[in-house]
Amino acid sequence: MYAQVNTLALYGLQGVVVQVEIDLAQGLPGFEIVGLPGHSVREAKDRVRAAMRNCGLEFPQKRITANLAPAHLRKEGSGFDLGLALGILVAEEQIPPQRLNGVALVGELALDGTLRSVRGLLSLALGAREHGFYTLVAPASCAQEAALVSGLQVIGAESLRDVVLWLMGKKELPPVRPHDSAEPALPSGREDFSEIKGQPHVKRALEIAAAGNHNILLIGPPGSGKTMLAKRVPTILPPLTARESLQVTQVHSVAGLRTANGGLMQTRPFRTPHHTISSGGLIGGGTIPRPGEVSLAHGGVLFLDELPEFRKSVLEMLRQPLEDAQVTISRTQATYTFPSRFLLVAAMNPCPCGYYGSDYKTCSCTPVQIAKYQSKISGPLLDRIDLHIEVPRVTYQDIVNQTQEPSSRDIGARVLMARDVQAKRFPDRTSPYNASMSSSDTRFFCELGPDARSLLEKSFDVLGLSARAYERVLKVARTIADLAGSAAVEEAHVAEAVQYRSLDRHPTL
Numbered sequence: 001m002y003a004q005v006n007t008l009a010l011y012g013l014q015g016v017v018v019q020v021e022i023d024l025a026q027g028l029p030g031f032e033i034v035g036l037p038g039h040s041v042r043e044a045k046d047r048v049r050a051a052m053r054n055c056g057l058e059f060p061q062k063r064i065t066a067n068l069a070p071a072h073l074r075k076e077g078s079g080f081d082l083g084l085a086l087g088i089l090v091a092e093e094q095i096p097p098q099r100l101n102g103v104a105l106v107g108e109l110a111l112d113g114t115l116r117s118v119r120g121l122l123s124l125a126l127g128a129r130e131h132g133f134y135t136l137v138a139p140a141s142c143a144q145e146a147a148l149v150s151g152l153q154v155i156g157a158e159s160l161r162d163v164v165l166w167l168m169g170k171k172e173l174p175p176v177r178p179h180d181s182a183e184p185a186l187p188s189g190r191e192d193f194s195e196i197k198g199q200p201h202v203k204r205a206l207e208i209a210a211a212g213n214h215n216i217l218l219i220g221p222p223g224s225g226k227t228m229l230a231k232r233v234p235t236i237l238p239p240l241t242a243r244e245s246l247q248v249t250q251v252h253s254v255a256g257l258r259t260a261n262g263g264l265m266q267t268r269p270f271r272t273p274h275h276t277i278s279s280g281g282l283i284g285g286g287t288i289p290r291p292g293e294v295s296l297a298h299g300g301v302l303f304l305d306e307l308p309e310f311r312k313s314v315l316e317m318l319r320q321p322l323e324d325a326q327v328t329i330s331r332t333q334a335t336y337t338f339p340s341r342f343l344l345v346a347a348m349n350p351c352p353c354g355y356y357g358s359d360y361k362t363c364s365c366t367p368v369q370i371a372k373y374q375s376k377i378s379g380p381l382l383d384r385i386d387l388h389i390e391v392p393r394v395t396y397q398d399i400v401n402q403t404q405e406p407s408s409r410d411i412g413a414r415v416l417m418a419r420d421v422q423a424k425r426f427p428d429r430t431s432p433y434n435a436s437m438s439s440s441d442t443r444f445f446c447e448l449g450p451d452a453r454s455l456l457e458k459s460f461d462v463l464g465l466s467a468r469a470y471e472r473v474l475k476v477a478r479t480i481a482d483l484a485g486s487a488a489v490e491e492a493h494v495a496e497a498v499q500y501r502s503l504d505r506h507p508t509l
């Protein structure tokens with residue numbers, strides 16, 4: 001006796017169809033799963049057996065072979081339980097096979113037959129639709145997420161028993177409707193730039209960073225507002241596009257961070273991992289890989305506070321996501337890819353004690369200590385940070401000043417305009433930002449007139465800028481020109497751009 005039912009597995013953000021084939025043979029009773037099952041899948045045997053019995057369903061006293069196809073992909077997770085149970089019931093002719101035409105099933109079974117939610121249901125549902133399924137049967141506790149996918153009927157079930165009764169036409173399970181109330185785009189009570197007093201040049205640098213998608217490093221003593229400033233960067237980025245919003249929701253769903261009744265996520269993420277984080281936590285990892293902080297920050301801001309305190313080996317891992325906007329985690333017989341396009345905002349003190357160069361407290365560090373501290377951020381990482389900006393403490397005058405500070409809405413409008421210019425400049429790119437320009441792009445799009453060129457030359461001599469600063473300055477100058485609505489990169493734009501290379505300028509600040 002033979003049956004075949006369809007279920008889905010998660011590979012990164014991708015939902016892939018997995019067919020469960022069941023063969024029932026006479027002989028010594030047993031249950032074997034083949035087709036590269038991981039440890040978590042092999043445990044399904046016990047769950048399926050107990051769940052069926054506890055739902056009053058007969059577990060066949062036969063030799064059961066379950067094959068998970070395609071055979072070349074490693075299978076992990078507990079989401080195949082429901083498919084395995086249904087496969088057995090169909091093979092036993094308790095359920096007619098045609099009832100499962102166009103139907104895919106996912107869900108973990110508790111021993112009493114209750115269906116438990118699975119991670120990444122949104123991605124699984126997208127995979128089901130892509131493969132031409134009409135109906136997805138999923139645990140009721142997370143089915144809402146799948147209902148976000150249009151053109152797919154989603155049936156939320158509480159238990160194996162429910163699913164069986166529904167398939168036998170003995171119980172109604174109405175399709176799950178998508179939540180009509182998506183998260184508001186701008187939740188009230190959210191941080192705003194208008195709360196930040198003074199520090200106009202830091203705000204300006206953050207505006208440039210957001211406009212051209214330039215990674216930025218804030219350098220300043222404790223209490224100078226670095227965290228406060230970084231937190232507000234997502235508020236000046238344009239709203240998520242529908243596509244981004246779906247991806248951000250998918251990543252959080254795969255990470256298991258979604259609530260049951262949530263709609264699409266509409267706000268740009270702000271992630272702030274602690275400096276003790278492991279490389280797995282940052283990049284993603286685990287036996288069944290989950291997205292790391294770089295992917296949870298996808299579409300938003302990754303804030304690395306106290307940058308030199310991060311392990312060097314961990315910071316090295318940032319190269320792939322910064323370069324490719326995605327991370328790939330390889331496991332035997334499977335690779336997992338997660339998107340990771342984020343704006344990096346990093347912060348550091350200028351020295352171990354924090355007060356080097358500050359005018360209100362004396363630094364107690366030796367020059368060697370300071371040099372060692374700053375050298376902890378590796379060259380390759382520094383190469384991917386276009387803007388360095390010193391953040392002095394806000395002055396008393398600025399704090400008591402009653403003038404209206406620019407709001408996130410004002411700054412965001414300028415950012416949006418500059419981004420539109422770039423979108424037109426790079427119409428077919430997935431990353432249409434000045435920060436993503438290649439060397440040949442910079443030659444083509446950042447051509448300088450004689451005045452701008454001679455200013456840049458002089459600045460390199462006077463400020464002692466390193467060669468690595470050259471292209472970065474050009475890209476940033478391009479963004480400054482875009483913010484000014486200027487087609488050409490002019491002298492003034494270059495003059496401002498060279499200011500944002502503090503760390504190149506003086507090796508020990």
Ligand SMILES: Nc1ncnc2c1ncn2[C@@H]1O[C@H](COP(=O)(O)OP(=O)(O)O)[C@@H](O)[C@H]1O
Pocket residue numbers: 195196197198199220221222223224225226227228229394
């Ligand atoms: N420019 C500013 N305007 C208003 N408040 C500020 C400003 N800078 C700092 N503060 C206040 O100082 C506190 C500490 O700032 P924080 O962002 O934690 O500094 P850092 O991260 O540089 O150590 C903030 O919570 C805020 O109350």
Ligand SMILES: [Mg+2]
Pocket residue numbers: 226227228305
């Ligand atoms: Mg801080």
Ligand SMILES: [Zn+2]
Pocket residue numbers: 351352353354355356363364365
């Ligand atoms: Zn110091």
